Amino acid sequence: MPEPLDAVKGFAVTFKQLFKKPITQQYPEYKRPVYPRFRGRHRLHRHENGLEKCVGCSLCAAACPADCIRVVADENTPENRVSAGERYARIYEINMSRCIFCGYCELACPFDAITLGNEYELSEYSREDQIYTKDMLLAPPIKRIPVADPDLYDTPIPYYKEHS
Amino acid sequence: MTEPWWIALIEALVIINLVMAAFAYTTWLERKLLGRLQNRYGPNRAGPFGLLQPIADLIKLVRKESFFPSAAIEVPYILAPALAVFTALAAFAVIPFGAGWTISGYHVNGVVADVPIGLILIFALGSVGVYGAIVGGWASESKYSLLGSMRTCAQLVSYEVSLALSVLGVVLMGQSLNLSAIVDKQGETIWFIAPQFVGFVVFFIGMIAETARPPFDLPEADTELVAGYHTEYSGMRWGLFQTAEYINLITLSALAVTLFFAGWHGPWAPLGPLWFFIKLFLFVAVAIWIRASVPRLRYDQLMRFGWKVLLPVATVNALVTALLVVWID
Numbered sequence: 001m002p003e004p005l006d007a008v009k010g011f012a013v014t015f016k017q018l019f020k021k022p023i024t025q026q027y028p029e030y031k032r033p034v035y036p037r038f039r040g041r042h043r044l045h046r047h048e049n050g051l052e053k054c055v056g057c058s059l060c061a062a063a064c065p066a067d068c069i070r071v072v073a074d075e076n077t078p079e080n081r082v083s084a085g086e087r088y089a090r091i092y093e094i095n096m097s098r099c100i101f102c103g104y105c106e107l108a109c110p111f112d113a114i115t116l117g118n119e120y121e122l123s124e125y126s127r128e129d130q131i132y133t134k135d136m137l138l139a140p141p142i143k144r145i146p147v148a149d150p151d152l153y154d155t156p157i158p159y160y161k162e163h164s
Numbered sequence: 165m166t167e168p169w170w171i172a173l174i175e176a177l178v179i180i181n182l183v184m185a186a187f188a189y190t191t192w193l194e195r196k197l198l199g200r201l202q203n204r205y206g207p208n209r210a211g212p213f214g215l216l217q218p219i220a221d222l223i224k225l226v227r228k229e230s231f232f233p234s235a236a237i238e239v240p241y242i243l244a245p246a247l248a249v250f251t252a253l254a255a256f257a258v259i260p261f262g263a264g265w266t267i268s269g270y271h272v273n274g275v276v277a278d279v280p281i282g283l284i285l286i287f288a289l290g291s292v293g294v295y296g297a298i299v300g301g302w303a304s305e306s307k308y309s310l311l312g313s314m315r316t317c318a319q320l321v322s323y324e325v326s327l328a329l330s331v332l333g334v335v336l337m338g339q340s341l342n343l344s345a346i347v348d349k350q351g352e353t354i355w356f357i358a359p360q361f362v363g364f365v366v367f368f369i370g371m372i373a374e375t376a377r378p379p380f381d382l383p384e385a386d387t388e389l390v391a392g393y394h395t396e397y398s399g400m401r402w403g404l405f406q407t408a409e410y411i412n413l414i415t416l417s418a419l420a421v422t423l424f425f426a427g428w429h430g431p432w433a434p435l436g437p438l439w440f441f442i443k444l445f446l447f448v449a450v451a452i453w454i455r456a457s458v459p460r461l462r463y464d465q466l467m468r469f470g471w472k473v474l475l476p477v478a479t480v481n482a483l484v485t486a487l488l489v490v491w492i493d
Contacts, residue, residue: 007458014201014457024204 033148034118039101040145041119042094044137045112047084052138053113054092055085063108068098085111092134096122118145167271176257176276183256187410188218194452201456222403230399235305244303245397245404248296252411255289258282259418260344262428262437274428274437275344282343283335286419287328290374294320296408297383301393312392315463316383320374322470327370329478333363333485334423343419347427357424362481364424366474371420373470375413377451379458382466417447 025032034040045053056073074090082088106115119141124130192207196214199206207214232241259282262274279285294317301313334356338346350356357364373380383392394405421427421443430439461469 010457011453014453017203018200020203022200022204026205 031146033146034120035148035153036150037153038118038120038147039103039116041096041117041122041141042099042105042132042137043115043117043141044092044134045115046138051081052083052088053111054089054109055083055111055113056087056089056092057110059108059110060105060114063104065102065104066098066100068095069093069105070095089134092137094132094137095130096132097127097130117141118147119143120145167273171270171272172276175272179256179276180253183253183411183414184407186414187407188222190410190414190448191221191406192218193448194455197449197452198456201453225400225403228399230401231396233304233306233396236396237303237305240299240303242401244296244300245394245401245408247299248293248408249404249411251289251293251296252408252415255286255293255415256411256418258285258343259415259422260347260427261418261440278342278344281341283331283341283346283423286415287324290412291324293408293412294324296405297393300397300405304393304396306396308390309393309395312383312389312395316376316393319376319380319382319466319470322467323370323373323380323474326366326470326474326478327374329475329482330363330366330370331423332478332482333360336482336485336489343422343427347422347429350426351429355424355426355429360424360481360485362477363485364420366478366481367420367424369474371413371416372451372454373466375416375451376409377413378455379461380466381460382463385460387460413448413451414444417444417451420447 047053056071058071058073061067061069061071070091070093071089072091073087076082076086076088101116103116106112114137121143122130192214195217196206207217210216210220257276258279260275260278264274265272297313297316297320301309301311301316304310334346335341337356337359338349340346340349346356376383385392394402397405418440421440425443428436428440
């Protein structure tokens with residue numbers, strides 16, 4: 001049998017919500033801090049002396065399940081020394097429209113040259129603009145995303161994030 | 165009192181536009197209020213408080229491609245939404261919203277068309293409006309549309325019976341089918357909600373079912389089925405079906421206000437149309453509140469409730485009212 005009183009209770013529950021402040025987070029104005037381990041836009045890193053960490057070994061491209069990384073390596077010469085190793089990445093491109101942000105590339109990298117940052121606002125108006133070149137990945141990201149306090153979360157931060 | 169035909173024409177034009185504007189802002193109110201009832205904001209980007217949202221929606225719907233199934237039967241497919249809107253709008257013509265005024269020597273009625281059988285006209289137009297759903301679903305030449313239109317018609321036809329029977333008590337007490345006369349009678353005596361409370365409850369439930377609103381929104385059932393009779397409609401043709409649905413809600417709310425809450429008569433100040441508007445607003449708000457609170461019925465529950473609960477209650481109410489009216493006389 002239906003319970004008439006319970007049906008009325010439901011109306012009271014919805015009516016009470018009218019006097020509460022909505023819990024909606026107004027996104028473009030308010031950006032919720034991401035978790036410290038959040039995987040977003042990639043970054044390429046340099047050593048302190050300015051040389052690139054990437055040696056163009058293509059292990060990241062091999063590890064990538066979405067096949068979105070393209071690396072073309074070239075030899076370092078004494079006149080043109082780009083990376084710390086023997087070779088460097090002449091072309092390093094990531095197709096962001098294919099990337100699934102799994103983080104296998106940063107796990108595969110032997111020199112911690114590529115890591116996943118915290119930025120997630122990656123919309124563009126054309127597919128061509130979704131291909132990120134080496135210069136874009138080496139430069140500090142334009143948009144900054146607030147990151148939650150790492151002390152609030154007890155999951156350890158992986159060493160390759162701490163030391164990169 | 166009669167009024168010149170051109171005043172009636174101007175009045176009709178004004179009322180049609182007012183009802184369309186009321187419809188547009190009913191959608192805004194619904195989304196806004198539904199949002200707050202569910203602890204969220206609702207539309208708040210288009211203009212202040214999202215007030216331009218209905219206009220943005222209109223532009224979007226008009227510019228959208230009106231998809232046309234290649235198998236559809238052309239003329240009825242296009243006519244069905246127009247028919248639905250026409251009957252919904254026309255029904256509002258007999259609703260009295262004021263006492264009538266004399267402006268610079270001319271008499272202006274408080275109703276667009278003072279029909280002696282206004283109540284019957286409203287139900288007749290409502291029944292014709294069901295054709296919009298039947299024809300729209302059938303002319304789409306899609307099995308989902310056809311099944312949806314059958315489901316819709318079964319619901320609308322069975323709740324129309326209870327709806328018509330529930331107002332019989334009011335007709336017996338008001339001793340007229342003219343809505344202005346019923347309103348005047350309530351102004352002289354009491355609001356018919358008091359003696360006709362059972363009739364009002366049946367009417368209100370029937371009204372929610374007639375306008376296909378939750379918990380009786382089986383015709384649409386957006387969370388579990390493909391839309392129903394308007395599956396194959398898109399763009400403004402779909403928009404017209406939605407328009408008809410909302411205007412039906414406004415018209416039937418106005419009818420409830422007229423029959424049970426003394427129309428434009430207020431408890432204190434003689435505000436006229438403003439009282440009518442306030443009561444109408446409250447009715448629409450309660451319909452939205454119900455939508456936020458109650459889950460949808462199953463189809464068998466819907467039919468069982470309509471025929472086995474609502475119809476007997478409405479019949480007994482009409483019989484008892486008839487006996488009491490005869491006995492008091």
